[in-house]
Amino acid sequence: MKKRIAVMITVCIFGITSILGIVPFHRAEEARALSGGQEVRAVWLSYVDFSSLGMKTNRESTFRAKASAFLNKAKSNQLNTVYFHVRAFDDAAWKSPTFKAMSSLTSKASSKKKAKDTYSFDPLKIMVELAHSKGMELHAWMNPYRISMDYYLDPAYESSTKRIETAVREVMAYDVDGIHFDDYFYHAKKGYKNRDNDKILKVSQDPSASKKRSNVNQMVKSVYRTVKSSGSGAVFGISPQGNIENCRSAGADVDKWLSSSGYIDYIIPQIYWTNQWGSRGKTTMYTDRLKAWKNLNKNGTDMYIGLASYRIGIQYSDDPGWKKKSTNLADQLNLLRSYGCGGYSLFSAKDLYRSGAKTELSNLSKMARRIPRISTARYNYKTIQVKWNKISGVSGYQIYRASSKNGSYKRVKTVGSGTTSFKNKGLTAGKTYYYKVRAYNGSAVYPFSSASSESAKPKAPSSVRTTAGKRKITVRWKKVSGVSGYQVYRSAKKSGNYKRIKTVGHRTSKFINKRLKRGKRYYYKVRAYKKVKGKKVYSSYSSRSGKRVK
Incomplete structure (x- = not known):
């Protein structure tokens, strides 16, 4: 032909x-x-x-x-x-x-x-x-x-x-x-x-x-x-x-x-x-x-x-x-x-x-194959971290951002070939951002990655653990930097409806839930929040942790 x-x-x-x-x-x-x-x-x-x-x-x-x-x-x-x-x-x-x-x-x-x-x-x-x-x-x-x-x-x-x-x-x-x-x-x-x-x-x-x-x-x-x-x-x-x-x-x-x-x-x-x-x-x-x-x-x-x-x-x-x-x-x-x-x-x-x-x-x-595979993760309530795999034989990478998946992407950063991550700071708390990355070599550019999105909000509390006492359970978690406080949620079933039972300040990383029913198992989740202009911006929920009351 x-x-x-x-x-x-x-x-x-x-x-x-x-x-x-x-x-x-x-x-x-x-x-x-x-x-x-x-x-x-x-x-x-x-x-x-x-x-x-x-x-x-x-x-x-x-x-x-x-x-x-x-x-x-x-x-x-x-x-x-x-x-x-x-x-x-x-x-x-x-x-x-x-x-x-x-x-x-x-x-x-x-x-x-x-x-x-x-x-x-x-x-x-x-x-x-x-x-x-x-x-x-x-x-x-x-x-x-x-x-x-x-x-x-x-x-x-x-x-x-x-x-x-x-x-x-x-x-x-x-x-x-x-x-x-x-x-x-x-x-x-x-x-x-x-x-x-x-x-x-x-x-x-x-x-x-x-x-x-x-x-x-x-x-x-x-x-x-x-x-x-x-x-x-x-x-x-x-x-x-x-x-x-x-x-x-x-x-x-x-x-x-x-x-x-x-x-x-x-x-x-x-x-x-x-x-x-x-x-x-x-x-x-x-x-x-x-x-x-x-x-x-x-x-x-x-x-x-x-x-x-x-x-x-x-x-x-x-x-x-x-x-x-x-x-x-x-x-x-x-x-x-x-x-x-x-x-x-x-x-x-x-x-x-x-x-x-x-x-x-x-x-x-x-x-x-010179197309990056990217991922995004929230770093804090105003910072999102973008990561991608290293591609050999390129001069560096260009990072683009948009406010919707099919919206208008604008370049926010250019980095060298030795860098495979970028922290996008100064974002609007609570807003979702979409990112694409492409490699370049001199004046030639390669195709864009697929889009990856994340919301600018606090990290979810990690290392949540529970310990049981006499008619009480103590919930502990690892502090999240820069937040205003935490909310503790409880359920009587592992996959049940979790209800908020306590809100504590940012200096606290534990909560003692008292007057519980002996022999009964309870499950807990925690999420952080940050006050921004009078409004609370919430993290995702932590993983759950449960114990049976003594």
Whole structure:
């Protein structure tokens, strides 16, 4: 699918820049990254991969086992998303009442227009089920117009759009996380078919580039509405080739999609070059193309980058960087993160098993793991402590804070690589704060951690213990620094309702509960409080402690 595009590099090289010309996040991009979800780390599972992965079979048990093994392999490479090829040649990787089964998945495919029983199992249903069980997303990848390598549906006709919409609606009946289109629009070798009258438009009769874009846009906008009308929360995106001029000439209106709403949710330009491109290996092609795509993104559409795993470790005369280094993909991930892109996708799936790709993929996986795991804990009524694990090979960490999980996060501290904790002081007592942390290395930044929250309030009393006496129980606890006092609670049952029986000052760390019933067991909890502007801010309850009265 993508190899043809990777060599189309004769048009429009965007100037030479240094790899060191990394730009920091723009403010808007940073806000989106902070409020958004996890980094997308995806792979395209193409129809050409099914056979080599053992997924071409008529046995459900075999398909399920091989699909599960592939997903495990993807997950071991830190991937969390799969673009599963469900429509390659006007066919279906699902039990469809309209489209024939994919010959790349089963030998029972029919050449008839309608083939209801061409699968003994439902591949798409199984893939969705397996991916979700492993905590991964599964998006349905379609070639919208392609019928064969020679002939495509003619984008100029409404019947072509309706045909595509039918496929999309059928797939949306599954619990897919999105619909994904490849970049094949006006790419037929011989011509374009009108399904209404079998009329064929020859390639030599192609319309102008602007007319191509207009025709494709009608379909893209219609599919976007179809996906959104499902109410499932699924997203719609397209992966155009990396050469912007080639996109424009082939009907992919990337300028419109990246400046207007109602077309796509995300875009994945296929930037399949290294920064040692050209016969002399001196052109920073990857950075040039990455920068051009980012400059084109006027409406803040989520952007991920397609990376060429199929090229790593192979000698190319026009792009020697693939053979010279074993950190191409890792370096490319570092760069796309520094430009504020939300992730990447690898082409293709079978490269996860290729011995010549092992070192590069290992280096990429290490780079992908540079996401802190954080925790928060209250230090006192106006201080929260944030902690995270140490990540090797970084310059330091940036700590961000918000007043709600999906609110606006602002940087509150930057620390060096030797620090893995931060005490956020001077907070408003009783208020809950949310934190994220990300590592950085020079001007490059890595993805944010998940959010962790804590309330600014006193620590709960610790070391609570009880001792029994004659008709009395003494409750003791460890003092909490800076509090105004403590409240003691009691229950006759371990998991019963605890009622407050005493409030004491901050100088006290014990309470004697007298006049109790002999032989009866009582349970106690303690919590601290701090008076702030006339109001009490409470800690959490301590652990319980119980004794039987003598």
